[in-house]
Amino acid sequence: xxxxxxxxxxxxxxxxxxxxxxxxxxxxxxxxxxxxxxxxxxxxxxxxxxxxxxxxxxxxxxxxxxxxxxxxxxxxxxxxxxxxxxxxxxxxxxxxxxxxxxxxxxxxxxxxxxxxxxxxxxxxxxxxxxxxxxxxxxxxxxxxxxxxxxxxxxxxxxxxxxxxxxxxxxxxxxxxxxxxxxxxxxxxxxxxxxxxxxxxxxxxxxxxxxxxxxxxxxxxxxxxxxxxxxxxxxxxxxxxxxxxxxxxxxxxxxxxxxxxxxxxxxxxxxxxxxxxxxxxxxxxxxxxx
Ligand code: AMP
Numbered sequence: 388x389x390x391x392x393x394x395x396x397x398x399x400x401x402x403x404x405x406x407x408x409x410x411x412x413x414x415x416x417x418x419x420x421x422x423x424x425x426x427x428x429x430x431x432x433x434x435x436x437x438x439x440x441x442x443x444x445x446x447x448x449x450x451x452x453x454x455x456x457x458x459x460x461x462x463x464x465x466x467x468x469x470x471x472x473x474x475x476x477x478x479x480x481x482x483x484x485x486x487x488x489x490x491x492x493x494x495x496x497x498x499x500x501x502x503x504x505x506x507x508x509x510x511x512x513x514x515x516x517x518x519x520x521x522x523x524x525x526x527x528x529x530x531x532x533x534x535x536x537x538x539x540x541x542x543x544x545x546x547x548x549x550x551x552x553x554x555x556x557x558x559x560x561x562x563x564x565x566x567x568x569x570x571x572x573x574x575x576x577x578x579x580x581x582x583x584x585x586x587x588x589x590x591x592x593x594x595x596x597x598x599x600x601x602x603x604x605x606x607x608x609x610x611x612x613x614x615x616x617x618x619x620x621x622x623x624x625x626x627x628x629x630x631x632x633x634x635x636x637x638x639x640x641x642x643x644x645x646x647x648x649x650x651x652x653x654x655x656x657x658x659x660x661x662x663x664x665x666x667x668x669x670x671x672x673x674x675x676x
Pocket of ligand 1: 415416417418423424427532533534535536537560561562563564570571572573
């Protein structure tokens with residue numbers, strides 16, 4: 388595996404790979420790699436000849452009071468894991484190379500990026516869309532792979548790719564979970580043992596409860612959300628940001644559950660904000676953009 392830090396060198400590598408007929412997959416990450424990231428990298432190989440993984444803690448997507456400074460960084464460990472996952476190039480640009488002095492452009496995807504995490508974290512999806520657009524230009528992938536764990540992010544990227552006529556395929560990958568259901572996340576390492584064993588499971592349990600109620604015939608979002616909120620609140624040390632039923636693609640709130648419905652949740656476990664989501668019924672094929 389090669390590690391490339393300079394955007395110009397990355398772009399040169401991609402141009403040469405494309406010129407020799409290779410197809411490229413990009414897996415954007417912020418590092419602190421876990422099995423969820425590694426599954427996306429493995430999927431990259433099923434979709435393209437070469438896999439580029441980017442590792443960039445993007446300052447633009449963090450709010451002023453968020454965890455940019457303490458976000459876990461471990462380049463040595465990440466390099467070993469990415470190499471083992473068969474990544475061909477690890478792209479590790481410094482922030483100064485991505486946002487040199489004078490950088491002023493932002494990409495805002497309206498509607499789909501406005502609610503949920505977009506409402507709780509103003510500017511977050513603008514930061515995400517901007518960095519992903521830059522990565523798409525630098526790496527020029529044929530396929531880009533994103534996790535469904537960040538379903539709103541996936542929806543924002545799909546919308547951007549469609550709206551800007553980008554010639555690439557966005558692939559969503561199912562959420563990878565721990566044995567007890569907790570969605571893998573770099574932020575899980577902020578949790579104490581006690582939080583990890585108890586309240587952190589509130590999101591998964593909320594999703595399971597909603598699925599059970601839907602399977603038993605309940606389709607009214609309001610009643611489902613109420614039941615999920617009560618279930619999460621039953622765990623000490625949780626604070627609900629949102630627990631809302633939305634269309635998986637538009638992120639619009641739905642009154643009645645159908646095959647496009649996901650339950651999306653963001654919950655504070657002490658100082659750590661976790662998100663999770665899942666379809667409530669066996670889903671409709673979302674297709675690719
Ligand atoms: P992050 O490093 O958290 O920005 O995540 C990088 C990519 O990995 C994003 O596309 C995430 O959606 C994806 N990802 C993170 N956690 C998981 C998970 N548990 N399962 C599947 N994909 C994930």
